[in-house]
Amino acid sequence: MIQGKTYTLEEAKRVLENYCVYQERCHKEVRDKLGKMRMIPDAIDLVIVHLLEHDFLNETRFAKTFVSGKFRVKKWGRNRIKRELKLREISNYNIDLAINEISDFDYLRAFHELADKKIDSTKEKSLLKKKKKVADYLFYRGWESHLIYDKLNSINQ
Missing domain, CATH: 1.10.10 (Arc Repressor Mutant, subunit A)
Incomplete structure (x- = not known):
């Protein structure tokens, strides 16, 4: 059986920092990415805490960026935007905050x-x-x- 690459905690942190720098990410995307990297749940939590502490991961910023992009580029209405954010497990507070930025x-x-x-x-x-x-x-x-x-x-x- 072919084994995938294994990552140390520090390597995983660096990979995920780059992943989050490339574009805004939500917690679910980061958790899924770490799962695909075959990280154990405790390590996943440590990496996410690291990303939050160093501002690589920010749910409010993600929601605002997502809303802005989908509204301006794809011309999505509020219902579609809310549905997509809920699929990404974004809190209702952050969804409302981001949606209200559209005049x-x-x-x-x-x-x-x-x-x-x-x-x-x-x-x-x-x-x-x-x-x-x-x-x-x-x-x-x-x-x-x-x-x-x-x-x-x-x-x-």
């Missing part, structure tokens, strides 16, 4: 730009089918139902 003005502007672009690009003869395609797209991206339905009600052709 309502920017949020609505992004929604309308995305919705208008999808409406214009959907080549569907039937108005009902067109609305369904647009709604499915916006729901998948995590936008709120009241915004979606208000937008769909404004489509005339």
Whole structure:
């Protein structure tokens, strides 16, 4: 049987420092990475404490960076962002803190730009089918139902 590389505690700390410096990481990603490195639970805890103490790992910073990137780059709505952060085991406090950094003005502007672009690009003869395609797209991206339905009600052709 082929054995994977084993790491000393110091080697694992250095590997994970580089892992966290490359991009913001959440606790779950770090724990999973250490598990794949075949570290024992006590060692995993020691490495995570080290990363926290030296500010390589910060859940609040991760949440804010994640929200900013997914909103600005991928045009995700609040629902999708919250769902993805919960999958990463981020606390509700940090989720709310990060979500609240998106201004309502920017949020609505992004929604309308995305919705208008999808409406214009959907080549569907039937108005009902067109609305369904647009709604499915916006729901998948995590936008709120009241915004979606208000937008769909404004489509005339």
